[in-house]
Amino acid sequence: MDLILIRIAFILMLAIIGYSFRPFGLSHWISAAAGAAVAALVLLFELRVRALSLKQLIGAVTGGILGVFGAFLFSLVLRNSLAPGRLQSLLEIFVLLLLSYIGLVVGVSKGDLLNLGALGNLFQERSGGRSDAKILDTSSIIDGRIADMAETGFLEGPLLVPEFVLRELQMVADSQDNSKRQRGRRGLDVLQRMQATERLNVQIVQTDYAQIREVDQKLIELAKEIGGKILTTDFNLNKVAHLHTVEVLNINDLANALKPVVLPGEKMVISILKEGKEYNQGVGYLDDGTMVVVDHARRMIGRSVEISVTSVLQTASGKMIFGKIEDSTRMEVPTQV
Secondary structure, eight states: OHHHHHHHHHHHHHHHHHHHHOGGGOOHHHHHHHHHHHHHHHHHHHHHHHTSOHHHHHHHHHHHHHHHHHHHHHHHHHHHHSOSSHHHHHHHHHHHHHHHHHHHHHHHHHGGGOOGGGGTTTTHHHHHHTTTOEEEOHHHHHHOHHHHHHHHTOSOSOEEEEHHHHHHHHHHHTOSSHHHHHHHHHHHHHHHHHHHOTTOOEEEEOOOOTTOOOHHHHHHHHHHHHTOEEEEOOHHHHHHHHHTTOOEEEHHHHHHHTSOOOOTTOEEEEEOOEEOSSTTOEEEEOTTOOEEEEETOGGGTTSEEEEEEEEEEEETTEEEEEEEEOTTTOOEEOOOO
16 A cells, blocks of 8 residues: 555655756646656666566666677767768667667566576575475366475474465455355365464565466466466476476375375275276275275175275376275175264
C-alpha cells in the first residue's frame, strides 16, 4: 500500500511540475498531462526492471555501459570527420541512443549466461543464504503429502510459495469444475495447516517474472535466481527443470523409494478388490498404494488370500507386484469392512 501511495504521489508531482513550468510553451493542462504520461512511463520501466533476475540486471547494466562507451568512441570519429554543426550533434545523439539500446537489450538476453561465482564472494551471502530453500509448486501443494513430510522434520530450510503459484492455486479453487475446485481448496487448506505449524518456515515470495507466462518457467527462473530447489509432483516440470540444471525434489520419487522391498518367493496377505486386465487375474493394493496382480484370483474378488510373490516390475508410474495364490494353503481371510 505504501508503494502505491508513493507511485501516485510521483505521478501527481510530475503533473504539477508540468503544469507550473509549461515546457515548450504548451498550455497548463497539456503540460500536466505530459508530465503524468512521463511518470507513467517511468513506473512502467520500474516494473519491468523489478521483474528482471539478478543476472539479467547485471547484464543490462554492463551492456548499457559498453554501449555508452562505444558511442563515445564513435563520436570521436564523427568530430574528426564532420564539421561542427547540427548534423554532427544529431548523429552523436542518434549513435548514443542506438548503442545504449542495443547494449541494454543484448545484456538482458545474455545475462543468464553470467557466472556470478566468478565475481568472488560478492553474491555469496545472497545465493548461499537460500541454497537450502525449497520452492513449492501447485501440484505439490494440492497433493498434500508435503505437509506431512515437512512436519516430520525431513525438509530443512525455508519453504517458499511464490505469489504466482498462489494465484494459480486460487484459480483452481475458483474453477467451475467441481473436481478442480475441491483440489484447489484442499491445496489452500494444506498451506494454512503448514503456516500454522510453528516448526515450519513458510514464506510467501513476491518475486514475479512479467515477461514469462508459463508458471513452470517462472519456477525455474526463481530457482536459478536464489539457488533453491523445486519441490513438485509434476513429471514434466521435473524433466524440464533438469534440462535447465535446476535441482528438483519429486515427492513421487521419494514415495517410490520408501516402498517396502518385496522379493520373489515372499508371502503376503492381500485383499482382492477387482478383476485384472488379463484373463482370470485379480487386483489388490498394499497400504502404500502399490498394485498387486494375482493370477487365478478372479473368483476371489472381495476376499483376502495369502499369495506368493512371483515377480516385481518397476515402471515410470510406480512399482507393480505379481503373485499367485498359495495352492497348499488356499488361505482365505474375511475382508474387514
